Amino acid sequence: NSILDKDIHHLSGGELQRIAIAAVALRDADVYIFDEPSSYLDIYQRLKMASLIRDLAKESKYIIVAEHDLAVLDYLSDYVCIFYGKPGVYGIISKPHGVRVGINLYINGYLPDENMQFRSYSISFDLSPIPNEWRPEDLLLRWPSFTKEIGDFKLSALPGEIHKGEIIGIVGPNGIGKTTFVKIISGELQPTQGYIENFGISISYKPQYIFPEANKKVKDYFDSSIIEDPWFKEEIIKPLEIELLLDRKVDTLSGGELQKVFVAICLSKDAKIFLLDEPTAHLDVENRLTVARCIKRIVEKKNVAAFVVEHDIVTIDLMANSIMVFSGEPGRNGIANPPTSLRKGMNKFLKELGITFRRDPQTKRPRVNKKGSWLDRYQKEIGEYYYTEITAEDLKA
Numbered sequence: 001n002s003i004l005d006k007d008i009h010h011l012s013g014g015e016l017q018r019i020a021i022a023a024v025a026l027r028d029a030d031v032y033i034f035d036e037p038s039s040y041l042d043i044y045q046r047l048k049m050a051s052l053i054r055d056l057a058k059e060s061k062y063i064i065v066a067e068h069d070l071a072v073l074d075y076l077s078d079y080v081c082i083f084y085g086k087p088g089v090y091g092i093i094s095k096p097h098g099v100r101v102g103i104n105l106y107i108n109g110y111l112p113d114e115n116m117q118f119r120s121y122s123i124s125f126d127l128s129p130i131p132n133e134w135r136p137e138d139l140l141l142r143w144p145s146f147t148k149e150i151g152d153f154k155l156s157a158l159p160g161e162i163h164k165g166e167i168i169g170i171v172g173p174n175g176i177g178k179t180t181f182v183k184i185i186s187g188e189l190q191p192t193q194g195y196i197e198n199f200g201i202s203i204s205y206k207p208q209y210i211f212p213e214a215n216k217k218v219k220d221y222f223d224s225s226i227i228e229d230p231w232f233k234e235e236i237i238k239p240l241e242i243e244l245l246l247d248r249k250v251d252t253l254s255g256g257e258l259q260k261v262f263v264a265i266c267l268s269k270d271a272k273i274f275l276l277d278e279p280t281a282h283l284d285v286e287n288r289l290t291v292a293r294c295i296k297r298i299v300e301k302k303n304v305a306a307f308v309v310e311h312d313i314v315t316i317d318l319m320a321n322s323i324m325v326f327s328g329e330p331g332r333n334g335i336a337n338p339p340t341s342l343r344k345g346m347n348k349f350l351k352e353l354g355i356t357f358r359r360d361p362q363t364k365r366p367r368v369n370k371k372g373s374w375l376d377r378y379q380k381e382i383g384e385y386y387y388t389e390i391t392a393e394d395l396k397a
């Protein structure tokens with residue numbers, strides 16, 4: 001409603017996306033096509049969009065959606081086709097599979113019925129328990145409660161800590177102060193009230209918006225020794241396919257290429273804390289999962305920590321062990337709640353949304369329960385919105 005009277009040329013990316021989705025959904029058609037409907041949407045808007053498209057399908061309509069957010073895709077679809085091949089060279093479309101099997105095949109990187117391996121490894125969702133209590137010697141940074149006022153907007157942060165080996169996922173609606181929080185932790189902005197004492201901890205920061213400098217090559221941003229480092233080459237440069245981009249000028253890169261390059265630059269620094277603000281925006285699903293894996297590898301290998309602002313639930317699940325859920329009123333006041341375990345944080349956040357998740361018994365990836373299904377109702381009743389020990393297989397038995 002707040003957008004209806006605005007000039008269409010002044011809308012933000014997310015506002016324009018929501019208007020376009022609504023306009024298409026309101027048409028009376030037999031077939032509806034949505035091309036990447038979750039781009040520019042925050043995590044709440046994505047799930048609302050998915051639920052809207054799902055409702056359209058109830059009216060015996062055909063719907064085709066191209067989508068990179070696996071949780072959204074899973075929730076939306078009855079069938080999926082996997083597109084694979086070599087970007088810019090050729091693409092092959094698999095035959096349709098039921099949504100659960102199709103996404104699992106994608107995660108495994110192998111299509112048995114076509115005898116086609118399109119990825120050399122399978123993506124794994126690590127369910128190893130994280131420590132409930134961090135050891136005092138693992139503490140890297142502690143922030144007190146602080147506030148930041150920018151124009152009409154006020155961010156209030158509650159105290160929190162980050163530890164060695166910890167990846168904190170940051171979620172919340174657009175305009176709630178996630179970027180402001182990250183900028184304050186990075187030292188780029190100072191709080192209005194409160195003071196963050198950084199005892200010499202080095203921080204590497206990838207901002208949400210990247211402004212490439214003219215006439216600078218990709219490789220100029222890297223320390224020459226790190227590009228030659230075998231571990232970095234194998235774990236970061238190769239999987240992100242940056243080798244071919246090293247001699248390119250940064251101002252000629254596409255949005256996705258720029259994102260991958262600046263994530264790699266951020267991870268190449270010798271830092272104790274990595275701050276990544278929306279590192280998967282503009283990336284396809286394959287690159288999103290690769291970025292999550294790269295961040296995880298660096299944090300594990302160097303025993304450092306990361307804050308990652310992210311809207312993609314599957315990507316968060318893949319890498320984060322803790323989560324900060326921002327609440328409040330977008331554009332007015334935001335609250336940065338302290339980090340909690342992934343399970344507890346997601347539980348609180350999904351409760352507000354009225355959506356429950358379970359784990360796929362085979363790949364362990366998180367899946368949205370169909371609204372009103374037995375599991376959905378059961379999980380709501382016991383207050384476990386984010387995966388219970390009960391799997392769909394148990395239910396069948």
Ligand SMILES: Nc1ncnc2c1ncn2[C@@H]1O[C@H](COP(=O)(O)OP(=O)(O)O)[C@@H](O)[C@H]1O
Nearest residue numbers: 150151153173174175176177178179180181331
């Ligand atoms: N430099 C600025 N000038 C005016 N308003 C700003 C500025 N930076 C951020 N804001 C406002 O502060 C609020 C929070 O912004 P941000 O931290 O970027 O949110 P998020 O990253 O959660 O989307 C928004 O309403 C935004 O418009």
Ligand SMILES: [Mg+2]
Nearest residue numbers: 178179180208
């Ligand atoms: Mg932001």
